[in-house]
Amino acid sequence: MAYVAYDAILGALNLRQILDSGYESGGDVKAGYNSGGVDPQALYGGAIDPRFPITSLDIAGLCGAGGIDPQAGLSIATGITVPLQKAADEGTFVAGANHFSKTCANGLAVVDSISVDQQGNEMSAQLVVHCRSTNGLDPVTPASGQALAAQAFNATFGLGPVYVTPAGGGATPVDVVGYTVNTGITIQKFRPDGLPAPVRINIRRRKPTIDLRFKDAEQLATFTASYKGLDAVACYGRRWLDADTFELDASLVHAKFSFAAGISSTQSLRASGTDDAETILRLCGKVLTWSGLNAIP
DSSP: OOEEEOOEEETTEEEOSEEEEOOBOOOOEEEEOOTTOSSOSEEEEOOOOOEEEEEEOOHHHHHSTTSOBTTTBEEEOSOEEEEEEEBOTTSSBOOSSOEEEEEESEEEEEEEEEEEESSSOOOEEEEEEEEEOSSSSOOOEEEEEEOOOOOOOOOOEEEEEEEEEETTSOOEEEOEEEEEEEOOEEEEEEOOTTOSSOSEEEEEEEOOEEEEEESOGGGGGGTOSSEEEEEEEEEEEEEBOTTSSBOOTTSTTEEEEEESSEEEEEEEEEOOTTSOOEEEEEEEESSEEEEEEEOOO
């Protein structure tokens, strides 16, 4: 029987508009051999790294109150459920408690990246929910015959303007055709006493970046060839309006990703034949913030 993605429950956060969800055990099977042997004589289950990779369009949920913090992630101690909805023969989906899910009691949800482009594609977020065990054993439970929570559509966002303030200069609009926000979070996990599953999950390092993609190569003159100090960065995502185009710029409903200070680094400038040249400018900051309640200047 076929199954499709469904809303994920991350503690108090019901993450909607899932494009892709899955489960990875990160299992490492160990093999035992005779002296000089070629074929395994015994097989053992080694360390596991259970996690749920998810891609979602629910930027309002991620960036809003109770969402996933760009610095600390979202610590979950009230249950993680990643369900799959069961398809119905000669129909859409089956009703009632007939679906599949994997659950875990505790974990840490971290956004890896958020990206958007000019081609009419919705802004999407890539995140990972890292599962934590309380006893060093596998913390994830699969279950069939599950009911699904009711769904509600949240919002969709597209590309908005970007403003970069070089050190000592005024805010400069960059005519972007896309950008990718990277949280740059590094995770460390601890397993005690030879047990397979992590019992502690720690954020050990952050190095947030925003990669801008634009066509007008002349804009590089503002940022110099290699590096340029930055006083501020603000990248906006326009909230789409049902039965129309976008919400008004003055409405406090748009997404914003920002640095207070940092440095820019030109990653590449490429031209091929008669195609438009494209530049990738990387903005590196010290503290990344985001919100879904902003007006666009």
